[in-house]
Amino acid sequence: MTEDEVLAEFRACHALLEGHFILSSGRHSAHYLQCARVLMNPERGGKLAVALAQKLPRDVRHQIELVVSPAMGGVIIGHEVGRALGVDAIFLERPTGTFELRRGFDIKPGQKILMVEDVVTTGLSSREAIKAIHEAGGEVIAAASLVDRTGGEVDLGVPFYPLVELNFPTYAADEVPAALAAVPTTKPGSRKEAEAA
Structure with a gap:
């Protein structure tokens, strides 16, 4: 899928929102991607997942034993x-x-893992997830996400393959x-206030 085709899927289900949003990272943005809406349709979710799996280099795809x-x-x-790759998730x-x-x-100790996210904004949650996987004995060989909001700037410490890269600006509160x-804020994410920092 091309970037335009991916964004068309988001727009078609009203998953690309405009306003004033406080992201799960605590940063502010005029744009929010509600991946839950784009994934609520199983056919669309499956199509996006197949496209994401195809973004992975062939040698990486063949090594993956588990998606986390x-x-x-x-x-x-x-x-x-996981379904697209034929492995457990x-x-x-x-x-x-x-x-x-x-x-x-x-x-399993040494198990080769693909860490998959919906949206990467700062990379904090992804790095925390990768750390937890390593502590559990897994080897994260790559990470993937539907959307990279950093426009390719994030460093997760492993090769990272987003389906689409966007560079919507985000701002610290100050x-x-x-x-x-001047626009009223909305906090659409699923994380509690205490976890947002």
Whole structure:
């Protein structure tokens, strides 16, 4: 899929929003990508997952033994990428603020992992997920996401393959432009205030 085709899928289901948003990272933006909306249709989610799996180099695809995603945002796309690659998919949760495996999920020592996210904004959640996977004994050989909001600037410490790169500006709370500050804020993400920092 081309970048325009991917963004058309987001627009078609009203998943590309404009306003004043406080992102899960705590940063402010005039744009928000609600991946849950684009993934609510199983056919669309599957199509995007196949496109994302095809972005991975062939040698990387053939090494992947397990897909691991951070909850909540990465659960659906991680599951669908697992299906596209023909491997199991599990997810990490943060019941106390730190990613961990629950629900009987485990990672075999040295297991080759693809970490899959929906959207990467600062890379913090992705790096925390990768750390948790390493601590559980896995080897993260690559990361992938539907959207890289950094426009290719993020460093996750492993090769990173987004389906689309966007560069919507984000701002710290004390850097918000006056025009954006005049718009009422919305916090659409799934993380609690205490976890947003």
